[in-house]
Amino acid sequence: MSLAVPAVLLVLWEICSRHAIVSPRYFPPPTTVGWVLVDGFAAGDLGTQSLVTLTRLGFAFATAAVPGVLLGLLMGMARPVRDAVEPYIAFIFPVPKITLLPFLTIILGVGEPAFVLTGATSAFFQIVISTLGGVQTMDPRLLEVGRNYGARGARLFWKVILPAALPAIFTGLRLGLGLALVALVAVEFIAAKSGLGHLVYRHWQMLSTPEMYAAFAIVGALGLLLTRGLRAVQARVLTWQEEIGRL
């Protein structure tokens, strides 16, 4: 079972920590972290802080998704657009988007727009690249099928190109969502005064390690849940796909 390995590791960690084989100060027992999580959601601000991060993620993803898919499709279908834009994409894509934060704060000031936009750019480039890949790697015979069977222009796009690229678009959205979360937690760690990333930072500063690990755990769980969610949507929408691999 896929749960066996982490379970064993957690138990080992618990034992080592309780018997001070590893420093309980730096590696508090998982049960302690568990109680911090329960308390934090019940009485503390873990719920609020999670919501702050989720809201930023929502705005970032929404900002990135539509333009990203559109640009990717356009680049895939119009050679001149691709030739004009591709160098910039190739240039910016490998740059960790957190390094855009100083630049964005200079323009927008320190605040939500700069934070959200950092997350959005992170998702945007991934979505563009995946979508473009989806159009470029489509079976060229399907285009011939479309043309031979009378689908031209807009009809060819809606009936052939877009459906063919859809699996890659979904992959791009999923990866983009994950990257946006990464960037946002980093932004919160460095610059924001709220959110899960900020919690990690604050508790690290105060060496309150159980709280720090609790925030970690929520970030991880969020990433897992959101990616799984998008995958479920994909399985719903693309029933025709042979198989949608498990995460």
Added chain:
Amino acid sequence: MPTRAPKVLVNEVSVTFESHGRSVVALDRISLQAHAGEFLCIVGPSGSGKSTLLRVLAGLLPQSAGDVRIEADRPGTPLTAMVFQEHALLPWRTVRDNVTFGLENRGVGRAEREARAREMLAMVGLTRFAQHYPHQLSGGMKQRVGIARALANDPEVLLMDEPLAALDAQTRTIMQEELLRIWATLGKTVVYVTHSLEEALLLGDRIVLLTARPGRVSQVYSVDLGRPRGLEVRGSPAYGVLLEKIWSQLREEVVRAMAEDRGGEPA
């Protein structure tokens, strides 16, 4: 018997591909005709331009020189419908929606589309699979959907590019018989590309043999083996004579093609 009215006219057609700064002549001044209702088979070594010829006929590829004409006697119907090698079904459409794809693009109403799909799926024996997706079908079934899709579009000329090449021997034999039956029912003009001389002799009214690259017409053979034709034709002496005659010519071309691909002299 096919009537003598010409349906497909290919006149001195050449196709040259430019790739990586080199130009490849795929077709070199090809001329041929298919009569209305004729089953015309094209055979030739790999790379002799058979698929290229079909794509020119389908209007998917412009010829570099020469002209192609397809006589349209029924306005409003498409000139061609292609059965692609390895089916090329749209994976996001059900079997039925693949079959109605061409009709949908022409604005045929839903009721009529579905009636036509039912009819064609019955003809290829896939009625029960109308709501399946392509990935749920076997190779032979996908190929039959490809054929039903082309038939449903009711073209002036049916173009088939090695439609049975990917099938196992048993399925292929059954499909050949089905094709004969369907063709006899519908009386369509068919241009049919195949690697198999046996298949061409079983199906065709005439066989056009192309030379190794660049593709030219080497010989045109009439297949005077009578109709309706079934598998038993393989036992007839005339069949053996014709097969031998075409094969000796084709063999020369294939050896030449292989030698050229190796970049050496003919063996």
